[in-house]
Amino acid sequence: MSFRHEKFIAKGGPSGGNGGKGGDIIFEGNDDLNTLSNYLTQKHFQSEKGQPGMGSDKYGRNGVDSILKVPVGTLIYDDSNNLLADITADGMQAIIARGGIGGKGNANFKNSKRQTPDFAELGEPGQELDVRLELKLIADVAIVGYPSVGKSTLISRISNAKPKIADYEFTTLVPNLGVVKVDNMDFVVADIPGLIEGAHSGKGLGVAFLKHIERTKLIIHMLDATHDDLLSDYNKINEELKLYSAKLAKKSQILVVNKTDASISEIIDELKVTFKKQKPNFISSVTGEGIDMLLYLLKDEIIKVRKQFKKDTKSKEEDTTKIFRPHLALPDAKNFTTSKVEDGYRLTGKRIEQLAVMTDMSSRGGIHRLHDILIKIGAYKDLKRHGAIDGDKIFIGEREFEYNEPL
DSSP, rough: OOBOTTSSSSOOOBBBOOOOOOOOEEEEEETOOOOOOHHHOOOOOOOOOOOOOBBTTBBBOOOOOOEEEETTTTEEETTTTTTTEEEEEEEEEEEOOOOOOOOOGGGGGOSSSOOOOOOOOOOOOOOOOOOOEEOOOOEEEEEEEESSSSSHHHHHHHOOOOOOSSSSSSSSOOEEEEEEEETTTTEEEEEOOOOOTTTGGOOOOTTTHHHHTTOOOOEEEEEESSSHHHHHHHHHHHHHHHHHHHHHHHHHHHEEEEEEGOOOHHHHHHHHHHHTTTTTOOOOOOOTTHHHHHHHHHHHHHHHHHHHHHHHHHHSSSSSOOOOOOOOOOTTTTTTTTEETEEEEEEOOHHHHHHHHSSSSHHHHHHHHHHHHHHHEEEEHHHHHOOOOOOOEEEETOOOOOOEOOO
């Protein structure tokens, strides 16, 4: 609130400028990041406040947004487990918490009846919330199967990944990503730690890694030719995928039977009959047998899936993910409800609560303005209809004042 010093103008005339908007908290996808480890040490983030308005009709500048980089594949949930944003691409941004709008200076409130407004509006507090970040790997292909079927050996042979390899279960404790190049095409393969029966309910390495398979476009289902009952292995793993997610169970699969070098031709012939419908690919991750043919098959399948993905994305005009963005479309102040509470009456509504929190209750002019607004929108009429009498407490958000029936 300020006034110009000009001759023959009452109090110099109002000259208080508006305050700037507070900065937003924005999450942005970044391909150079692979983990959320940065958020283990720092957990509190705040954007810059908007600068206050000044005299001579000078406006305060807006606060700088706080942009938090996260790996592509990050899901952002609020403390009620509602999905706020799904970061699926490099550079994709999601506004998770908005800064409050700036308050108006007293120059904004001048009119023919109120020549020298002696009040200004407070800035609106920025939004505060707790969020939970969850990362799902994004790869074109996921290799799944029982422990020790040769997944890590395969990914080490076809890509630049260097996973730990040994002949005991759960050698792979974290998913390994490898970039595979076939001719002029690159794609990413993820070696998913071994699944076992009951994985969907947390057994073995459990759901910690099933979630990563959801993002992949294609699944390599790997079996070990030296196991006794491959059909049972195959069905059990597929059942785990289905129990975890119906969508996951519907993903395209390429069946691969590994360790042919450790088996005999009669068993391989039997497996060709058993899995005739699945058209299995027989390979040896150790000797390299059948791997080139598998890679070209993967290339062709990924091209098909990527084309379909682009088609589906293009036809989807709007992202249906719920993004929490307050103040984008503030409802009319007349959209409020009145309710009787233990200590008085409460007025509830997005716009009416915003007006209340931005009112300077230490300023008589500011209180009169809020009083006038409540009359204009019919709030006092509604309070009277609910039984309010002079002296009753009225609550709007965190504001509290007494009801005085307008004259």
